[in-house]
Amino acid sequence: MNRYGFIGLLALVGMSAAIFLANRGPDPGDVPTLAQVATRTMSPFCPGLTVEECPSSPSAVLRDRIAQKISQRQTNRQIDAWLVANYGPVVLGKPAQAVSWLVPALALIVGAVILGFRARRWMVGDPPTEAAAAPAPAVAVSDLRRVEQELTAFERGPER
């Protein structure tokens, strides 16, 4: 693999790691803040909104109850368990199984690998035909260098 492919792979691994770390979630043993719980918990009273966002009165009551539990030094694990027990897994806002939220990261890596192989084939090109197998006329190295320089300068300029 050349260095560009290596850089691309590094970027993908970095992105996938960022996704993994972000989805790992907070430390279950930590005592959270109200904002942390309210922004990651889906409101059972407003479809699609978090407890933080939901403007309904029952959601305000739920925020108060979460604040009470935090003041009692309950941990992330305890608070999440209480929420799920009272409102169902719908409050989690993401798939419970780790493999489910890893699927997008895996899809990205698999897609990149497939694309990498395809790009490599595009660079190698099709098998040469009989005509192409005939030796090409010799071109001076200085001429080749000059062509590259002219092409680079042309590409750099503004398009018409």
Next chain:
Amino acid sequence: MDIAATGRIVLLAALGFSSWGAVAGTLGRMRRDRRLAESAHRALLAAAGSTVLGLLILILALYIKDFSLSYVAGYTSRSTSRLFTLTAVWAGMEGSLLLWTSMTAIYSGTAIWMAKRHRPDLAPVATAVASAIITFFLALLAFSANPFASKSPVPFDGAGLNPLLQSPFMSIHPIMLYAGLTGFIVPFCFAISALVSGKLDPRWFTSTRRWTVFAWSMLTGGIILGGAWAYSELGWGGYWAWDPVENASLLPWLLGTAFLHSVMIQERRGMLKVWNVGLILGAYSLSIFGTFLTRSGLLSSVHTFSESPVGKYLLPLLAAILIGSFGLLGSRYDRLRSRRHLDSLLSREAAFLFNNLLFIAIAFTVLWGTIYPIVVEATSGTRISVGPPFFNAVILPVGLALFALTGIGPLIAWRRASWKILKRQFAIPATCGAAIILGLAAAGLRSAGSLTAIALSGFVSVVTVGEFVRGARAHSTGGIGGWLHGLREVVGRNKRRYGGYIVHLGVVLIFIGLSGNAFKQSWSGTVAPGSSFRIGDYSVRYDSSRNFATDEKMVNMAVLKIAKGGRDIGTLRPQRNFHFAQRQAQSEIGIRSTLEEDLYIVMTRMDSERRATFRAWVNPLVAWVWLGGCVMAVGMVIIMSARPPRRPDPASVARPAERAAVPV
């Protein structure tokens, strides 16, 4: 005039025309019969005209408040204003389906009529495909979701319009959204036609490119206006919640954006033909998927219609489109495959490839997160949700990478870039980005996502503005006037390119706006008149309240005096109203908006002692999102104003023998 009967007859006539269009177009292609092909096209135009007539009849019924129609009685009332009477057209399942079908028919009929002269070889199949799809939707309207169903006995007054839809944004957002989603039918039909006929040269998409750009522009505007509606009406302090229906509009947008970028490689290098056809087929398939989600009753969302039988009929259509179109693509794979080489992985072509990969990764993630709860509930009976905690975490890193490519792509040369030149070109933009990160980190900003977004905004801005500066300099005649002349020249000569750069600048502004989300502040509580509360740098005093009734609602208004830094800066008047017809409470939000931040206050309750419960947010940089949308609109207008490439006049191209006879 019996509007119900007239409307139904018109829709049935449209169904007849479109059915003939599908049959005649298919037979015309199979038998190479020009008369049948011409008949098919006329039938498609007649179907389009009839469908639009049906839509106009429904609008008339709404305007004259003909409550003998169930639809009119269900979505308007005597007190509904004229503007919102128009909004009622798309408030319900039947009306919105009629609007969808009308737009599909208008797009198809017009595009094929305009393209017929230049691509008579593709018109018959395109006509047949478009007619078949329109036939399907007209059949739904005629037999399953009839907008002209009668109501007996005729009520004195209607149920009125949902208060959430009584917003100026709702007068525009659905039309733009539908114009975007249905517009992808044009490149879809021509792509199918090109695949069927085997005429796989790039001219099929050249002739539909403007339609694709127009559809994409409408969809972009529709999505942004939808966010503006959510922000101003729903009262949760945000504008994007990863709601399944929001996701359903985002999915075709992602593939459409990937297509508009990737097609440049096909134009320039003749590569990525399979990708481009696949992206267009995917974009339209996802449009149908979105309308299925909205109408199936599978989802609970503020955007969805109630459960109806329409959903179960849309699934076979979606399956047919997916299997048919991608099967056809697979059968033509060898003919589409490019024989060109990729010269280097460090090239603009490779950057576009990576761009495509990231767009598809985001689309896959959005699709996965949207359908996952449906699949889990269907298989295990357990209700779960997938919302912002998942989407934000997964899409943020990929989205930032895509944003970075927005700045990297323009700097990389086609075919092969040189590291030496790239390092020189990246120096200033990268330094700017790094300086922003260091400066903000030193100022105490700790949110990694926001730091990266703002730094990349600086990077992309410098790259994009640099492109304008380089171009203007080449055409400048000196002085400020000369520079302006140079700028006008360079944009005028390549509107697609520089319009695209302006769209990118709009994206920069949107990312700046998005980065403000990390610094939101919120407050909630109950206050009595005369009391104050603080949020951020603001002091909010609940000065007084007003209560009055209109024809439609009971208004409870709180008058709030806002101060910042000890200085009075204005008044907000949030409301909590009760709508009589719908028996529904709804909040009107008080928003004070500046470029720096919005103060956003919702009143959720007022008791008999006038004590009011408020939720307040300070939302930094939200205005930049709307500003970014406006800048994107300017860019899109410039792109669409680009003249299409001139087609050679066949009469001016002499045959070789004639050329030889001409004296030199």
